Amino acid sequence: xxxxxxxxxxxxxxxxxxxxxxxxxxxxxxxxxxxxxxxxxxxxxxxxxxxxxxxxxxxxxxxxxxxxxxxxxxxxxxxxxxxxxxxxxxxxxxxxxxxxxxxxxxxxxxxxxxxxxxxxxxxxxxxxxxxxxxxxxxxxxxxxxxxxxxxxxxxxxxxxxxxxxxxxxxxxxxxxxxxxxxxxxxxxxxxxxxxxxxxxxxxxxxxxxxxxxxxxxxxxxxxxxxx
Amino acid sequence: xxxxxxxxxxxxxxxxxxxxxxxxxxxxxxxxxxxxxxxxxxxxxxxxxxxxxxxxxxxxxxxxxxxxxxxxxxxxxxxxxxxxxxxxxxxxxxxxxxxxxxxxxxxxxxxxxxxxxxxxxxxxxxxxxxxxxxxxxxxxxxxxxxxxxxxxxxxxxxxxxxxxxxxxxxxxxxxxxxxxxxxxxxxxxxxxxxxxxxxxxxxxxxxxxxxxxxxxxxxxxxx
Numbered sequence: 001x002x003x004x005x006x007x008x009x010x011x012x013x014x015x016x017x018x019x020x021x022x023x024x025x026x027x028x029x030x031x032x033x034x035x036x037x038x039x040x041x042x043x044x045x046x047x048x049x050x051x052x053x054x055x056x057x058x059x060x061x062x063x064x065x066x067x068x069x070x071x072x073x074x075x076x077x078x079x080x081x082x083x084x085x086x087x088x089x090x091x092x093x094x095x096x097x098x099x100x101x102x103x104x105x106x107x108x109x110x111x112x113x114x115x116x117x118x119x120x121x122x123x124x125x126x127x128x129x130x131x132x133x134x135x136x137x138x139x140x141x142x143x144x145x146x147x148x149x150x151x152x153x154x155x156x157x158x159x160x161x162x163x164x165x166x167x168x169x170x171x172x173x174x175x176x177x178x179x180x181x182x183x184x185x186x187x188x189x190x191x192x193x194x195x196x197x198x199x200x201x202x203x204x205x206x207x208x209x210x211x212x213x214x215x216x217x218x219x220x221x222x223x224x225x226x227x
Numbered sequence: 228x229x230x231x232x233x234x235x236x237x238x239x240x241x242x243x244x245x246x247x248x249x250x251x252x253x254x255x256x257x258x259x260x261x262x263x264x265x266x267x268x269x270x271x272x273x274x275x276x277x278x279x280x281x282x283x284x285x286x287x288x289x290x291x292x293x294x295x296x297x298x299x300x301x302x303x304x305x306x307x308x309x310x311x312x313x314x315x316x317x318x319x320x321x322x323x324x325x326x327x328x329x330x331x332x333x334x335x336x337x338x339x340x341x342x343x344x345x346x347x348x349x350x351x352x353x354x355x356x357x358x359x360x361x362x363x364x365x366x367x368x369x370x371x372x373x374x375x376x377x378x379x380x381x382x383x384x385x386x387x388x389x390x391x392x393x394x395x396x397x398x399x400x401x402x403x404x405x406x407x408x409x410x411x412x413x414x415x416x417x418x419x420x421x422x423x424x425x426x427x428x429x430x431x432x433x434x435x436x437x438x439x440x441x442x443x444x445x446x447x448x449x450x
Contacts, residue, residue: 011313070429073429074428075391075394075428077397078421081421082418085418086412086418089234089235089418091230164388167300170299171301174397174398181299216338223342224342
């Protein structure tokens with residue numbers, strides 16, 4: 001019982017939590033802002049890569065595949081450090097927020113690009129041929145015929161990757177951007193106990209858990225359809 | 228030399244800091260391999276326990292899976308290294324990184340293996356039972372070989388994604404590849420060590436990414 005009390009005093013101390021709440025609340029808002037800015041840009045860039053790929057021009061496709069695999073291979077933190085600490089040596093100094101957006105977008109352009117590409121390529125060629133026979137413009141074919149079906153097929157990895165993107169924003173803490181995790185670490189220096197970390201973890205969990213459950217369900221459904 | 232070559236491909240700095248960075252590369256490889264072994268073995272074990280349908284174990288495993296699947300990896304790494312010492316659990320940066328990434332991979336692997344076990348048609352269970360096989364015989368000799376085949380593409384992608392998290396070890400001062408490159412960059416006042424580190428990350432992960440693309444191609448096609 002005493003051990004439990006000691007544990008709670010350290011990890012879930014109410015007074016500490018109240019004291020650092022304003023700091024964590026600001027951090028949470030920055031995490032949300034970073035996610036809301038980064039996610040749509042990454043999706044659009046990924047979509048652009050996949051649409052360009054779907055025209056099947058040989059040299060372009062080789063370049064696109066290299067782009068995808070290159071950015072899927074770098075840990076996103078390595079990209080962030082290169083952008084934030086490396087580029088200033090070339091006279092290009094980005095603020096930490098912009099550096100985070102750029103790093104996460106580049107990394108995820110590879111992931112989203114591959115997901116959309118796989119979705120488009122999985123469609124039977126008859127879809128495209130039929131649309132062409134109806135006299136549709138190539139852009140109409142891709143946006144009105146191909147993409148709606150392709151997205152439906154890759155909904156599970158799309159949702160999964162989007163959740164991972166939001167989780168990835170926490171690396172911003174390593175370039176001193178005061179998002180939720182960074183705020184918790186700063187707050188920990190005021191409270192001398194890990195309660196701020198617990199609060200941050202609980203916040204992440206409560207906010208992301210419904211999506212994690214939904215993603216798991218989508219992935220399970222996908223496996224069931226494959227059997 | 229132009230500013231690009233001088234700052235990012237400085238041969239003198241490559242030579243000077245190369246050995247230290249290469250040492251960091253081996254730590255990265257060790258953490259990556261240990262994470263994969265710990266994560267996949269734990270995930271498989273937990274999926275087998277789930278298949279036994281013991282209520283208390285089911286609840287405990289679901290809580291474990293949901294927590295580590297939902298929290299950002301860096302939050303887990305930081306919590307284990309900077310939080311747990313208050314509960315008298317002091318792990319080294321190496322152990323903290325492996326435990327954190329291993330737990331995250333284990334959570335995803337449990338979910339993937341368990342889904343794959345359920346994806347094996349129930350007729351397989353019925354047929355094996357009618358042959359007089361026991362539960363574990365059926366699970367290990369009939370169901371799992373099929374389930375693992377279903378699980379491989381998803382599992383490979385997940386394992387690669389989480390293994391890339393080894394770079395997060397820098398946050399707890401693990402002297403792995405990125406950490407070594409960062410300190411070399413600070414001392415040399417030149418980012419060439421980062422280029423070297425980036426090249427080594429590519430060397431390690433690019434073949435895995437290409438292999439996973441190939442593995443996915445082997446999976447069932449849905450037309």
